[in-house]
Amino acid sequence: MNNTPPEKLGRSITRDALRGGPIVSCQAPPDSPLHDPQIIAAIAQAALNQGALALRLDTPAHVQAVRQRIDATIPIIGLWKQSIPDCEVYITPQFHHAAAIAQAGADIIAIDATLRERPNGETLGNLIAQIHHNLGKLVMADVDTLEAAISSANLGADILGTTLYGYTRATQHLSPPGFDLLAQMTQQLPPDSFIICEGGIASPDMAAKALAIGADAVVIGTDITGIDAKVKAYHRAMNP
Template identity: 70%
Template structure:
């Protein structure tokens, strides 16, 4: 499955909860359209959306479940029962927050990855923000690593995605597939990420973020 992703485009098909696009049928249509146009995989949030996409798409599906908690900053598949739910819904790969922040439930990145491997038999994509988090995730057994959270944590909030510098560090220092995700806003940037050694790229807003794109165009029009 991981071989299928090599040097390919993965499209993140998500929408804000308040958006009319946040509908399983719409998300599944986005995903199917992306695969029909050559994307090698999709990244999908919530069991409901994963189940809907799985019915229409057979390409590799990276699943996650965003679960905000007022007491913790970690929200991407924070606990094992979230991982189990998205695996049951049809996710092929489980994406988790693998930053070094405190997690709900007392689980650690290492214990979570081990439990996903032993009980769900799924590879794990570790979403990280720094080189240190990536090294720790690799040591914990992550199967692939994404730059997803670069620019979105207290340690990196002063930085702007895409994290090409982080990408280069990860490619140079880790033997795992490294996915560049976050802030890729053009085909040229996607190519740049691949040229730097990214195993694959993940693009969301620039392709499926209709509301964000409309706001940007409206602002430019004055």
């Protein structure tokens, strides 16, 4: 376990620093030429120049490169996607992944907070508690269902995101954005909950709709930074 005091891992932020958004997810597939820390940092800076309030980044290397380049007041939501044998949980699945992201400069640690079995029999509650107490960081719980959102809120997650709606076995028949899930969360979670709509936001109008439904902020990824996926979609449509 990492016992580094929270003050050694940088400043603390409040959830209000994210309110309203947009939050831009600056990620690229591992096999893409864009999957380079300095390129991701340039993309992140371009997003901030045009009004992004915060960033969502994958891997310690990308978090570190962006943190070194951008204004120190900009919040970073960090995660580390990891493939673990016989485990479907892959977004920052274990504490040592969270610790690496925190050390790299993230202010908020995003984790898979679905109800799926976690690696090595670990519990979601324990992971959230470790991130709070050992790292001094806020936790963003990426969920897929209302049940997962309620569970995460009860376990102390600071931020709840619709990120995994449509990406798990329980929701694979559904397509993001999860506006229905967002509406359920805004209606049934405690009034002081901070809810982010993430996944499938494909236009400014969709982002505005998410805020109108009740999201506190919105993450936009592929529609802004997903060059690989966007060009691939155009190619398929034009070359059936």
